[in-house]
Amino acid sequence: MSDHQITTDGSWVPDACTLPTAERPVRLAEFDQLFRDALRGVERPSAQHLRLRLDGTPQVEETARDLTARESSVMRSRDLGAEELVTARLALRRPTPADIDLIHALHSDPRACAHNPSDMLSTRAEAEDRYQRWDEHWQRWGFGYGVVHAGGLRLGFCGVKVMALRRREVLNLFYRLDPAAWGDGIASEAATAVVGWAAARGPGCPVIARVRPGNTGSQRVAVRAGLHRAEHLDSHGEDGLDWIFTSHWP
Structure with missing residues (x-):
């Protein structure tokens, strides 16, 4: 070197x-x-x-991007409880009422919800209700799902929420981006930052991602964020079988 x-x-x-x-x-x-x-x-x-x-091979570029994103999230991240998490390219911020239209737009897009149609929204009133539930989680726990910002644009959402899996408290990792932002590593960068924050905040609490078997893109994001397949935890959700990826499991 x-x-x-x-x-x-x-x-x-x-x-x-x-x-x-x-x-x-x-x-x-x-x-x-x-x-x-x-x-x-x-x-x-x-x-x-x-x-x-x-x-300059694609594999080397992918590896370098992944390591850089993970290192940057450690070097530059702020406490998500302070309502912002910063990475090399992104800022994840607590949603506000101004983000309700984004919630509605993204969750009424069939492409964004193709693997989880139960998440689809029909009206703005439903988006307001979803925002309210997200905000209540922030008020109770001091963290939650965040809005992904980059270059002055709002690209979607990523964060964790408290839930139960197999009678154990876990942090559910969620990421959903505007399809226009797909393919540039944004989801992986955001998810990696969130998983890193969660590990530092409470290393005893597993982070899990629930992914549909056919959603290979989301599976890659979960793995790049540091999660691994846990077949013994697979369970049925509202849209069918969920494959479980986890940071660890006792």
């Missing part, structure tokens, strides 16, 4: 900018693997900047 001496004891990094201790060896191993396999050159434009040249 560089022949310049650097501080490795972490003393220069604020506490809010470090991974939980148990996760650090795994993240270091992921970066080491990427650099061993794909690093082709190093430049130092200034004392504060290091430019790494990697292989």
Whole structure:
């Protein structure tokens, strides 16, 4: 990487900018693997900047984007309980009444709800009711589903809510974006930030994602966010069988 001496004891990094201790060896191993396999050159434009040249293959690009998004969410995230979570490209903020139209627009779009038709809304009054339920969760727990902002646009929603699975309290991970925002890693970046926040806030509480078997895109997002398949927890929801992905399970 560089022949310049650097501080490795972490003393220069604020506490809010470090991974939980148990996760650090795994993240270091992921970066080491990427650099061993794909690093082709190093430049130092200034004392504060290091430019790494990697292989330009799609797999390397996907891996680098994923690691960067996860690292950025740790380095820059604020407490979701303070109503904002910031990543490299996104800001997740508590919904307000001004977001009711977005709730209605997104949940009346058959493409956005193709795998979960029971989430569809017909009227703005239904959107107002859904917003009210989301807001009540925020009032009770201090966190909940957030609006995904990027470049001055509102792209959809991502966050967690408290629910029960197999008589155990869990945090249900939810992400739903405007189809126009699909395919750019936005859902993965937002979900990764939320899962990271949840792990830091309460590591004993599992984060779960309920995904329909045919929704391969949502399954990829869950895995990229750090969840893994838990077939023994699969259950039937309002739209049929839900595949369960979880951060951990006792």
